[in-house]
Amino acid sequence: MARVVYPKVVTANHLLEGDVIYMTASGEWSRKHEDAQLYEDKNEAEAALKIAKGQAHMLAGPYLADAQIGENGKPEPVHFREAFRTRGPSNYPNHGKQAEV
């Protein structure tokens, strides 16, 4: 069975706090996954990742993560690891991004 190829988002950790960030359509960075730009095209995704890699002064460890359009019409993670990154640790609901919701 052919492996499903998902669209990508560019994600990284913010340099100062290490918080998870996502690249938006305007090339800015957001702390919310739903703000992420979703790249259907592999080359566009790679180009965006290259831009992220050039921003080492404000982030660390950029990479492409699988994502898809969710029920609310906004990008959502595919893999559970990426889903955890959008929230924070499950043992402290008041820590991480989930605390801000």
Add this chain to the structure above:
Amino acid sequence: MYNYNQFDHDFVRNRVKEFRGQVERRLDGSLTEDEFKPLRLMNGLYLQLHAYMLRVAIPYGTLNSRQMNQLAMISEKWDKGYGHFTTRQNIQYNWPKLKDTPDILDALADVEMHAIQTSGNCVRNVTADHFAGAAADEIEDPRPTAELLRQWSMDHPEFQFLPRKFKIAMTGSPNDRAVTKAHDIGIRMVRNDKNEPGYEILIGGGLGRTPMIGKVVREFLPKENLLPYVEAILQVYNLNGRRDNKYKARIKILVHETGIDTLRGWIEEVFKTQKAHHQAPPAEMIEAIEAQFQPPEFDTAKVDEDKLSKIISADPLLRSFVETNVSEHFDSNHSIVTISLKPIGGTPGDATAEQMRIMAGLAEAYGYDELRVSHEQNIILPHVRRDDLPEIYKVLKEAGLATANVGLLSDMIACPGMDYCALATARSIPVAQELLNAFEDLKVQQDIGPLKIKISGCINACGHHHVGHIGILGLDKAGVESYQITLGGDGTETATIGERAGPGFSYEEIVPAVSRIIDRYMDIRESGDDTFLDVYRRVGADVFKDALYPEEAASA
């Protein structure tokens, strides 16, 4: 305990100063992440899933109240008001900000602590029996040796770029509470025919992807030969350990591929040269270290055991605490208290700043100012007068620290897993919490008896699952969390790697699966003294596999 001399103070302060400059250069863009990463890791700073993580070394798990209070202060000032005590006897902060880390390291240096060599392919924090210097079964306190190894390995120029990380564990007792057989080097104090104390040296133990039990490379090593011998092991490993494959780079693979007898020959050959040329530490230096680990001046007033016994008998909860969390001390007026960091619903190993202060306060008031961190993620008061036990219990109870579960089912190890760790393949903390909830009744746990459940969130096995009586390994199976069970592991002097039971279970299925194992054990044990491990060793894995996989058993 060991106090820094001027050299130690200067070394640690200079390192913080150096790191402060490196952080500044990272923040102003002079250093890329690729350049900065090895520098931050050399100072214990990781980048995890949601934030940075700072791993602070607690050499051989020994702390005083001043240090514990400082750890509390750091957690409040620069983190989220708690710390996570680890299976390496360290503490980890999960939310430090990059720009604050030099200040944190300075605050640690104020109390003679640091985060050096808590990462990287070097000799890591030397761990030791958490009952060291207090245990009734001890030949000698292993900590002076562990401290000597700490000093020797700190910034050792030859061993900063080993093929892979290198972990040394020590025990001074025949009852191994330090999992020495699952370390790169395990050192066990023994006596020879002439009743002289020395060391039995094991190499090549380790968990992770390829779990191995350490093999004896030297049955008896005179104490004065320790450093040249350990240096010989490291030299042989440094030259011959595999650097072509990260997963085959630990010394256990070298032992496995070369054979212990051949390797012993190589080590003995190097040892001969080392012994001839090695400048042994001056006797006064060894004596100075040993002097710092002398037992405290114990209060020798005889404990009124009859009176104490009446007080304990009158309070069932206190009695339960004393039965499970209090161990025998070599001095009959004293006991060892284990403070469980495994409350129902809690995170194994976590303590709030307030709890740290309370434990520090107890150490100061009742415990000759000593605390220990155990590899099982608990805190130990190694020396307390027995007639202080009721008062200590009362203070712990008010702080939510009196869970009477040491050695029982809920006293489990769990690594941070995918709630924090960038390497994890599945979560482990919520599995531990669900298990704690499922077996929250301590009476049920006491009835089940001694049982060690250990949970890792990836194959690296920080949660020691291979040596759990019941081990749980969390994996990513085609994008879904899946948990593999191992049975019959043991981390003590009778160390055994657990046997994989069969196919994994989903997150929802794992707690019921563990419950089925325990139900089966309860059904077949012969008496309350017939422990899980005894039964497993007697009847074998199949009986438990039948309980784990009832459908397969029915169709067989």
